[in-house]
Amino acid sequence: MMTFKKKTTVVLSLLAAMTAGSVLAAPPALPKDGSWGSGAGDANFDTMMQSGFQSKGIATTERLKQDPTQKLCSNPTTIYSAKNTALREKLQGENEASIKYPSNGNWLGNWKNGEKIAQSGKGLTWSDKAGEANGGNCYNCHQITKEELAYGTIGPSLYNYGKLRGNSEETIRYTWGKIFNAKATNICSLMPRAGAMGVLNEDQIRDLMALLLDPESPVNK
Amino acid sequence: MNTNTTRFDRRQILKAASGLGLVALGTSMVPSMAFAAWNKAAFEAKGMSDTYNALGAGSPSNSNDIQIVASDIAENGAVVPVTAVSKIPNTEQISILVEKNPSALAALFDLTADVVPEITTRIKMGQTSNVTVLVKAGGKYYTATKEIKVTLGGCGG
């Protein structure tokens, strides 16, 4: 019995190894100290970046300049290192302070508009024009309504968002903050800071809020 | 990135549809050149029954002997692979129709007796639609239908 089990395990793990394609050698590991390798220090990297990009349309080379949050989040080895604890807390506080809550006291707009914004991935590329309304890119990463099958999975599912969480003042405020600046709650969140970076305006955020929280929204059906 | 649309945004739908060239203008832009064989009326007909009429198919009956081999979902409407298989004896013609395209008829194949009645091709679909395979066999017409969903791809920029 034991031998059989062993054999099966070996065969199974072999199969798993084959299907996972782990015959490939592991790529070179990142240095543990947070550096990038001797040839990829700041001077060489900056030279490459400055000579390798050009402004096109609205996407100018200005965009390559990082703010302190982007800089921190660009090194996976050191984001959560102890020496960066103070910096993380400071930056998280700054991101939190950037959140502007609704000026007119209205938190929820029109969920139908919100759905359009969630669907649209347009905006701010070099092929987009200045002054056009940006999309929210939401479906790229989240499931939202049940009807839309083409949704991404980088972020959590938001289907039944309001139904599951209710619409207490706390939930509403939290949700607004998350859309406005996701890095206020999670410093290196992968979600764009839609409000803080001026991607979406206050009305658009209100409409997205309605999509998530309005009981009439298909999200909560 | 490409033909990304929202089902709620009409402007975008139109834009995407025009990207595929499938807005409801029909084939009015087709230069009218005379062709001996090409069935202009059938390719310009709107809707299923008009197309059937133009093909002389009348009201074809459903047949379980026709198979449509295609994925349930197409990642892009610009290229939808479809294989039409007929097990009906004496199959002489196979056509592929997309109900919601501006002109339903996409392609028609006349087969000689030597051809195995199994044709693969690729068609454009402007939106999620029923796809019908129409088979002419022994002078009679038969159909089978399958829905193919057309989804959105890319990041939608």
Place this chain on the structure above:
Amino acid sequence: MANPMKIRATNKDGITEIKILMNHEMETGQRKDASGNLIPAWFINEVNVDLNGKSVLKAEWGPSVSKNPYMAFKVKGGKAGDKVVCTWTDNKGDKRTDEATVS
């Protein structure tokens, strides 16, 4: 002039499988160019395939066949060395013929 097609034909157990990839825009006549003008329809509308000098299949197409059309089918009979000839005609009257040998 139109670009060449790619024809592959193989015989296995007395059945010849023919796969043809054509080089064509298949423009629908409903798309607009950058300055907003309609791009005229331009598509293959007739196809004929000969196996050993005998027509085995004729197709009629509309503009909703995909760009760079692909077509695959099987013919009973044929053998290695046989000749497959495909000719298409488009709605502008352009024409292209290519051939391949069954392997």
Place this chain on the structure above:
Amino acid sequence: MRAPHIKASLFVVIALAFSVSSQAQQDSTSAGIEAYREALQDGNPADLYVDSGAEIWKKKAGPKEASLEKCDLGLGPGKVKGAYAQLPRYFKDTNKVQDLESRLLTCMEKLQGVDTTEIVKAAFSSPKKADLVALSAYISAESKGMKVKVSLAHPKERQMYDLGRRLFYYEAGPYDFACATCHGQDGKRIRLQDLPYIPSAEGAAKGWTTWPAYRVSSGQMWSMQWRINDCFRQQRFPEPIYASDVTVAISSFMAGNSNGSVMQTPGIKR
């Protein structure tokens, strides 16, 4: 004390029930998409570009009325077979690490006497870049079925890889995007497109070994440079300059990670 507890477990049950049905829906969608991709594999229009690329390779052009047949892609002048599977690599004559397209520019300049300034500036869809796109289809096809074997042994090769890796994690722009935002985790997708996890060998291979590719959405053949260019566009970055070190570095990172995997080029994509 009791009520909140019940509420909480109810929440868990609902959440679980939901995640199960959502998973099922996701699976059937994925299966449908998988079938679609499978059906595309036969009859890849990229083959049409492979043929025209082979013609362009042999055609005399430029002020020197020469073909590219003596171009050294790393395996010696005129050796095309297997060359793509070993690019990018260090070239002694230019003292640079080059990918296929930057190397082709070198050959056009040296062998044909072509001034490539306008080609570099031209849009990817412009006829000026069409030759390079077709050539990349042809040359990549000549490595189909071969294993990726990209050297990181030369200090400049290793440097290019390291620079590419650093660029991969570089976050900037109005959306805070880095390559890693989408390609830094395993098993995720954007809309319905699976996102390869580029820092892993398997993930890098999914991308690297299937480009250049024919894109059915646009009905265009895309070279690797074109693919990378559009990634940066979606990232809301400024435009990477054609054949610049930025583009070679990110290619070195992908190619270096996918060493040992099998080239399936040219591919066909959504």
